Amino acid sequence: MAYPDDLLVEGEQVVMHKHPHWKMLVPPVLVFLITVGLASYLAALVRNQSWASYGWLGLAAVAGAMIIWLTVVPVVRWRTTHFVVTTRRVLVREGVFSRQGIDIPMSRINSVQFRHTIVERLLGCGTLVIESASDEPLEFDDVPGVEKVHAMLYNEVADSD
Template sequence: MAYPDDLLGEDEHVVIHKHPHWKMLFWPTVVFLITVAAGAYLAALVSSQSWREYAWIAIGAIALIVIVWIVLGPLIRWRTTHFVLTTHRVMVREGVLTRTGIDIPMSRINSVQFRHGLLDRLVGAGTLIIESASDEPLEFDDIPNVEYVHSLLYREINDDPNDDFHPGHSERGHR
């Protein structure tokens, strides 16, 4: 899904648009499967009882609460979290009811780092760390293909025509 063009500047283009890595949905999926299995087992267990309809309603209500709270919450959070790299800035948008966002102009970025442990490397995710001009470094967790995103961001920073440093130009000859 492309990022809405009406939120971009006139000469701004999306370079990459990502949701968090699917690994953040692993445990909610496990909980969903366990909840369905436990609910089916308990429903079968009480099926021969005279009060089975009440038990089925209670089992269904508890399963529904667990699924909404532990499964749908993270799924909606995953779906409504956007990491967008454009030709002018890095944007992060999160939330449904309360929407938060951060924009970091390319000209304000001092350094870009990434970090990923063994598990992150196995699933292809990691943490992107962006240090801007006057703020503490910002860490964005669960970025898919973090090394690729890191290299794209680094390339965009160094290709900025308004930047004081241009690769291939010497400091003395460039004014």
């Protein structure tokens, strides 16, 4: 999915657009599967009770709330988080109802680093650290293909000089 062109300035082009790594979706999917399985098991247990229809409604309400809170919300949060590198800046946007973002002009970037654990190396993600003219370096976790992003961002910074 391309980043919206109306958010770019004239002459600026998107070089890379990514969402956080898919590993962030593993817990919500597991919660979904466990919730559906447990709710189905409990529904089968109460099916022969005189109050079964009320039990099913209660189970559906609790399971639905858990799925929305612990599955749908994290998936939407993942989908609405954008890490974008353009020819002029690095943009990070996140949020659904209240959006927040940060823009780092290429000319203000002093250094680019990355780090990843052995598990992150196996999964192909890591943390990207961008040091700009601000006080503290900015860290972006769960960046997919962090080594390639690091190299590409370093090239963009070198080209902007």
